Amino acid sequence: MNEQNEAETNAVLQNSRSPMRPPMRAKQRTRAEVIINGELVRARRKALQFTQYDLAIAASCSPRTITQIERGKALDPPTSITLRLAKALSVTVEALTKGAQPYSSRTVVRAVSDPEDHV
Numbered sequence: 001m002n003e004q005n006e007a008e009t010n011a012v013l014q015n016s017r018s019p020m021r022p023p024m025r026a027k028q029r030t031r032a033e034v035i036i037n038g039e040l041v042r043a044r045r046k047a048l049q050f051t052q053y054d055l056a057i058a059a060s061c062s063p064r065t066i067t068q069i070e071r072g073k074a075l076d077p078p079t080s081i082t083l084r085l086a087k088a089l090s091v092t093v094e095a096l097t098k099g100a101q102p103y104s105s106r107t108v109v110r111a112v113s114d115p116e117d118h119v
Contacts, residue, residue, distance in 0.1 A: 034082060036096050038070040044089045045070075058088035 045055050045066075052070070056063040061081050068074035069085070086093045 034076055034079070034097055035072075036069050036074065036077060036082060036085070037099050038072045038074075040091075040096065040099075041066070041085070041089065042070045044091060048089070055085075055088060059084040061085070 041055075045052070050058070052063050052066045056066050059066070059081065061084065065074060065077070065081065069077065082093055082096065086096050089096070
């Protein structure tokens with residue numbers, strides 16, 4: 001009797017199931033990685049006689065963000081910050097991103113007193 005009930009239940013379940021659909025996947029958004037030329041930001045900021053704090057206020061962001069941008073550590077900042085920064089510095093977005101290099105690709109050279117000691 002138990003086997004018959006189980007068979008009936010399985011038949012009902014099989015008839016009520018909709019065809020298998022592929023699993024839903026979230027849409028993957030692709031973002032263009034933007035790197036701001038920190039050296040240009042620093043040079044332009046100093047030419048305008050702004051402190052990092054002044055520029056942060058003008059661009060509506062934090063002074064820490066300005067520091068990270070100038071050091072080349074702010075990879076792919078939000079578009080809104082890039083636009084406000086360009087406006088505050090009176091330059092185009094293209095000028096801000098031209099010739100920029102990510103921080104990780106820079107070579108760090110350290111001076112040592114005697115190079116033979118560190119071979």
